[in-house]
Amino acid sequence: MPTEIVSAVLYENGKAAGEYGSADEIDAEVYTEASTETAVIEKTGNTPYEKYGKLTVLGRNLVGADGNPITLQGVSTHGIAWFPQYIDKEGFRTLRDNMNTDVIRLAVYSGVNEGYSKDLYEKVDEGVSYALELGMYAIIDWHVLENGNPNTDKENAKEFFTYMAQKYCDSENVLYEICNEPNGNVQWERDIKPYAEEIIKIIRQYDDDGIIIVGTPTWSQDVDIAAQSPIENQKNIMYAFHFYAATHGEALRNKLSSAVEAGLPVFVTEFGISEASGSGSINKEEADRWISFLRENNISCVCWNLSNKNELCALINPECNKTSDWDYSELTDSGKWLFDTYNNAE
Numbered sequence: 566m567p568t569e570i571v572s573a574v575l576y577e578n579g580k581a582a583g584e585y586g587s588a589d590e591i592d593a594e595v596y597t598e599a600s601t602e603t604a605v606i607e608k609t610g611n612t613p614y615e616k617y618g619k620l621t622v623l624g625r626n627l628v629g630a631d632g633n634p635i636t637l638q639g640v641s642t643h644g645i646a647w648f649p650q651y652i653d654k655e656g657f658r659t660l661r662d663n664m665n666t667d668v669i670r671l672a673v674y675s676g677v678n679e680g681y682s683k684d685l686y687e688k689v690d691e692g693v694s695y696a697l698e699l700g701m702y703a704i705i706d707w708h709v710l711e712n713g714n715p716n717t718d719k720e721n722a723k724e725f726f727t728y729m730a731q732k733y734c735d736s737e738n739v740l741y742e743i744c745n746e747p748n749g750n751v752q753w754e755r756d757i758k759p760y761a762e763e764i765i766k767i768i769r770q771y772d773d774d775g776i777i778i779v780g781t782p783t784w785s786q787d788v789d790i791a792a793q794s795p796i797e798n799q800k801n802i803m804y805a806f807h808f809y810a811a812t813h814g815e816a817l818r819n820k821l822s823s824a825v826e827a828g829l830p831v832f833v834t835e836f837g838i839s840e841a842s843g844s845g846s847i848n849k850e851e852a853d854r855w856i857s858f859l860r861e862n863n864i865s866c867v868c869w870n871l872s873n874k875n876e877l878c879a880l881i882n883p884e885c886n887k888t889s890d891w892d893y894s895e896l897t898d899s900g901k902w903l904f905d906t907y908n909n910a911e
């Protein structure tokens with residue numbers, strides 16, 4: 566019996582629509598078929614999953630089970646090979662309850678020189694099960710970065726997504742992000758789209774409707790290019806867009822804006838308020854402009870990164886080794902900005 570159960574209020578558009586249920590009614594709902602063998606789903610009445618349920622893509626919007634557009638707020642782990650300690654259920658709970666976080670992105674760097682190994686599958690499983698238990702969404706991120714072209718490590722990607730889709734086909738809180746940031750000599754039509762079509766086919770063998778997010782050229786900035794030639798004949802596909810507010814402003818926002826106008830479903834699976842290097846400086850004013858734009862357009866976003874690494878984009882102070890229950894003073898400037906911003910969402 567989970568200890569966190571406090572109510573069984575029904576939610577509609579984020580607003581309480583029902584009365585508190587009895588303990589017996591709650592009990593009956595604790596175990597679901599979608600859970601991994603041991604997962605116990607906590608019902609508090611207002612977990613993100615209880616609010617939104619199964620997600621789908623309608624037009625360019627991410628919509629909840631009731632068909633209304635939703636805007637998720639999220640936090641990304643750093644590479645889980647390097648910072649495995651942040652796969653911590655209590656840490657995720659802290660993000661959910663104190664930082665108004667709906668979704669955790671689990672970043673698996675996919676390059677062999679970036680710590681990739683199949684041993685990380687277990688860590689992903691652990692992260693997904695915590696998210697599931699806490700009623701949060703999880704994005705499984707195949708973090709293409711140093712390897713540039715997603716085709717470089719395609720065989721590993723195929724193996725990875727075969728395992729993940731087989732395992733999570735019934736878990737409605739799981740989203741798949743199939744190539745973080747294609748970069749270098751990589752083109753949408755020639756490289757990324759064929760890669761995506763191949764991986765989507767693999768995922769769809771098992772999971773016929775989970776949301777799949779596809780990276781776009783130039784470190785997931787060229788959503789305008791993807792919008793000219795989106796993936797056809799597939800439902801529940803979204804496109805990744807990334808920005809770092811101390812590097813990117815109006816010019817990049819115009820690209821996003823043109824993709825939005827073209828009707829492309831975009832998910833900001835990574836952003837920071839530092840420079841794109843992850844450090845340098847931070848720009849809160851520009852970050853606020855980005856967030857306003859995202860909220861006006863119902864675009865979900867995930868902030869990089871949950872770690873205490875000594876860099877400006879990390880959310881936890883370098884001298885703080887806690888992996889949950891952070892005080893405000895233990896957050897970096899990025900972390901404090903995120904805390905304030907996420908808690909000021911409607």
Ligand code: IDC
Nearest residue numbers: 710745746784809835841842843874876878
């Ligand atoms: C950065 C990390 C940093 C690490 C570097 C290389 O913050 O600690 O040394 O990657 O692995 C991205 C990438 C993301 C980057 C981040 C900041 O998706 O992996 O993380 N960034 O540079 N795109 C734009 C910025």
